[in-house]
Amino acid sequence: MQGEMPFYESPEQALEACVQFLGGAKVVGSLLWPDKTVDNARTYMLACLNHDRPEKLSPSQMILVFRLAKQAGFHAGFEYFSRECEYDARPITPAEEVDRLTSVVEQSSKTLSAALAALERIQRSHNKAVS
Numbered sequence: 001m002q003g004e005m006p007f008y009e010s011p012e013q014a015l016e017a018c019v020q021f022l023g024g025a026k027v028v029g030s031l032l033w034p035d036k037t038v039d040n041a042r043t044y045m046l047a048c049l050n051h052d053r054p055e056k057l058s059p060s061q062m063i064l065v066f067r068l069a070k071q072a073g074f075h076a077g078f079e080y081f082s083r084e085c086e087y088d089a090r091p092i093t094p095a096e097e098v099d100r101l102t103s104v105v106e107q108s109s110k111t112l113s114a115a116l117a118a119l120e121r122i123q124r125s126h127n128k129a130v131s
Helices: 013-022 025-032 040-050 059-071 076-084 094-130
Strands: none
Touching: 013 059, 013 076, 025 040, 025 059, 059 076
16 A cells, blocks of 8 residues: 555546546557547546546546556555445455455356255256156
């Protein structure tokens, strides 16, 4: 974590901090809208960061910006959003994510095995009843 969290007055300011950390509106805009010219992507990105404008990032675009910022070592933008929602979020390491996913796979395997065993029992009892 980065220590003390900067103060942002709005969600747009928190997103703008992420965008600036990543190299600015031109860089991030080009990543989000590769079909636009660099200047058009920059202009659109700036519009999305302006609370007076109707243009806004979609939730998946916001997540991408937060993910890119996290990968670059910048967490304050996401921390602002999590605190606004009354959460205390922290970045997770790749090893922690591997452990979490391994646990999900193991639990899913147990659930699948139990469901298959139950299905087999039902089918066996049904076949005996039909015979």
